[in-house]
Amino acid sequence: MNNNFGIILFLALCSMMCLSSCGDSSDTVADSHPAETIEEKMPEENAEDTNMLDSEEPPTKQGTDWSVYEPLYVGTVPxxxxxxxxxxxxxxxxxxxxxxxxxxxxxxxxxxxxxxxxxxxxxxxxxxxxxxxxxxxxxxxxxxxxxxxxxxxxxxxxxxxxxxxxxxxxxxxxxxxxxxxxxxxxxxxxxxxxxxxxxxxxxxxxxxxxxxxxxxxxxxxxxxxxxxxxTVRYTSSNSSVQKLSKSDSIMQDGLTVEGTYHDVSNPYVDGTITNNSDDTVKFVEVKVALYNDGRVTDTDWTYAVGAEGLEPGESSQWKLYCSDAEAIKISFME
Missing domain, CATH: 2.60.460 (protein yfey like fold)
Structure with missing residues (x-):
């Protein structure tokens, strides 16, 4: 009887100890620190890189603040x-x-x-x-x-x-x-x-x-x-064409001017001017910008039409000797 009572008491104490242990385990999980994250397991130097990215300032807004911008003026020309x-x-x-x-x-x-x-x-x-x-x-x-x-x-x-x-x-x-x-x-x-x-x-x-x-x-x-x-290189964003070439043309006020650069020992640009307007024109000045490596290295000009005039429907030839160039741009002298 006494032996049976001892056995029963021993089993009861074991049960109480098991229940107490489960409770302690639950409390321990609740109070312990969370499991380490991937970032916390990274080497220290990588953690520093992450901090640098986190603290990086956003890129500044592109462009000019025209509310405060004061450009260089020559006289009154900005x-x-x-x-x-x-x-x-x-x-x-x-x-x-x-x-x-x-x-x-x-x-x-x-x-x-x-x-x-x-x-x-x-x-x-x-x-x-x-x-x-x-x-x-x-x-x-x-x-x-x-x-x-x-x-x-x-x-x-x-x-x-x-x-x-x-x-x-x-x-x-x-x-x-x-x-x-x-x-x-x-x-x-x-x-x-x-x-x-x-x-x-x-x-x-x-x-x-x-x-x-x-x-x-x-x-x-x-x-x-x-x-x-x-004199920046012209691109599709700032030009109606993607690149310069050795030939160019322009139309304005009924006049069409075309020109081509000739790479010879004494280089020159020649072309035609056609008057599609209703009026006779005189003293038409054509300017040629010469490009090398995508930038203007020289400019020159000539009269495409002189005192003789160019009547409606007529065309005339013009020619201009110049320096070496990889490409040209034609414009009218203002």
């Missing part, structure tokens, strides 16, 4: 608008309005050439160092300002000395000492006497641009014009 990727007609108009302190809006008209989608022409309101005239703002097919042509009223009070001043001002705005092709910048090109040119480029700038002007024997701009141009 040449600094060449240097930003989103210089649309609306933004350029805002800059001009700011410079002139006027509420007048300026608009671009459709142009529709191979490289120029629209033009903004402003007469008599703008100046360069006090030299007044007409400013032509050309916008490419991405809607961005590609070049500024300034035509002086009186045939040109703009001098080589002012060209040098403009070069210095642009260099100061870019925080560089001089343009990269100093062999041509601020000096007469040996192949084109009187041609002044200067270009700025580099990965740190994010763009390329050039300043060009022909000066005649009297020291005045030939045709009264100076051009400041963005």
């Amino acid at each position: 040449v600094g608008c060449i240097m930003v990727p989103d210089a649309t007609p609306e933004n350029v108009s805002d800059c001009i309005k700011s410079a002139l302190q006027t509420d007048q809006n300026f608009y671009a008209s459709d142009y529709g050439s191979k490289y120029i989608e629209s033009k903004m022409v402003i007469d008599e309101l703008l100046d360069i160092y006090g030299c007044t005239g007409t400013a032509i703002f050309n916008f490419d097919w991405s809607g961005t300002l590609s070049d500024i042509v300034f035509k002086f009223d009186d045939g040109g009070t703009f001098t080589p000395e002012l060209f040098n001043t403009l070069h210095s001002d642009i260099c100061a705005a870019l925080d560089v000492s001089e343009c990269w092709d100093k062999a041509y910048g601020l000096h007469k090109d040996a192949q084109n006497d009187g041609y002044y040119s200067c270009s700025w480029r580099g990965d740190d700038l994010g763009f390329e641009c050039s300043l060009n002007c022909y000066f005649d024997d009297s020291g005045k701009p030939d045709g009264g014009m100076i051009e400041f141009e963005r």
